[in-house]
Amino acid sequence: MKVALVQLASPPDETAADRRVRAGQLVESARGAELVVLPELWAAGYFSFDAYPDEAETLDGPTVAAGREWARGLGAYVHLGSLVERDAAGRLFNTAVLLAPDGTIAHTYRKVHVFGYASREAELLTPGDSLSVAETELGPIGATTCYDLRFPELWRGLVDRGAKTVVVPAAWPAARREHWRMFTSCRAVEEQVVVIAVNAAGTQRGGVELAGTSRIVDPWGTVLAEAGGGEEVLRCEIDQSIVDTVRAEFPVLADRRWPVSTADFTGAGV
Numbered sequence: 001m002k003v004a005l006v007q008l009a010s011p012p013d014e015t016a017a018d019r020r021v022r023a024g025q026l027v028e029s030a031r032g033a034e035l036v037v038l039p040e041l042w043a044a045g046y047f048s049f050d051a052y053p054d055e056a057e058t059l060d061g062p063t064v065a066a067g068r069e070w071a072r073g074l075g076a077y078v079h080l081g082s083l084v085e086r087d088a089a090g091r092l093f094n095t096a097v098l099l100a101p102d103g104t105i106a107h108t109y110r111k112v113h114v115f116g117y118a119s120r121e122a123e124l125l126t127p128g129d130s131l132s133v134a135e136t137e138l139g140p141i142g143a144t145t146c147y148d149l150r151f152p153e154l155w156r157g158l159v160d161r162g163a164k165t166v167v168v169p170a171a172w173p174a175a176r177r178e179h180w181r182m183f184t185s186c187r188a189v190e191e192q193v194v195v196i197a198v199n200a201a202g203t204q205r206g207g208v209e210l211a212g213t214s215r216i217v218d219p220w221g222t223v224l225a226e227a228g229g230g231e232e233v234l235r236c237e238i239d240q241s242i243v244d245t246v247r248a249e250f251p252v253l254a255d256r257r258w259p260v261s262t263a264d265f266t267g268a269g270v
């Protein structure tokens with residue numbers, strides 16, 4: 001699978017409309033990739049919390065409309081990262097969208113673990129309550145977003161639903177870059193999946209510096225590609241057979257004992 005990670009910046013002095021145009025140019029430069037992935041809430045800018053209500057859109061809004069065109073134009077899957085979605089009841093979500101090469105929506109995922117540390121996301125957005133694995137021509141792709149990296153039970157839920165690749169759009173600050181590296185590697189090894197983690201770059205509202213460092217990690221823990229700190233398009237070709245090979249040779253998932261047999265863990269202990 002040929003992938004391109006669009007590690008986009010969301011400078012506070014750029015409008016969302018201008019950013020969509022610029023993002024489209026970067027996406028176009030990824031021609032030849034079968035899957036193109038963008039970061040979390042890049043149109044509004046993750047740290048532009050005051051802008052969430054104004055930039056919120058439905059799945060018929062300008063960001064998904066642009067993504068449909070990109071997907072059709074490239075003949076590729078486009079994972080739009082995520083956008084501030086407004087539902088019919090007026091609630092706001094951090095929603096990831098995967099578009100198929102014909103421009104149709106392959107799946108959506110509303111971020112479950114909204115973030116509240118030095119962030120107003122948890123105050124402004126409603127958490128999602130379901131997991132999603134899309135069956136695609138590129139294999140089963142599971143959805144997570146940013147902070148979800150710290151919750152392994154969500155990842156195990158994706159693996160139990162068949163995920164072999166997991167995409168992680170993010171707006172992860174540079175202050176915790178080593179956590180980002182550690183969790184993306186850890187989840188890949190622990191869940192025996194390919195992790196495609198695409199972070200934002202640059203400095204956002206409030207002077208928050210993003211880590212960049214988008215990366216692809218295989219289930220053996222090998223880092224197949226890693227970006228620098230600035231805006232860039234990172235390309236990589238992934239041999240997806242690595243997932244079945246690693247799972248067969250080192251059958252950690254098959255060796256699970258809980259919750260397969262919880263009775264084993266009900267003893268009094270020491």
Ligand SMILES: O=C(O)CCC(=O)C(=O)O
Binds near residue numbers: 146
């Ligand atoms: O967990 C972290 O350190 C960063 C999480 C985050 O920035 C997010 O979920 O948007």
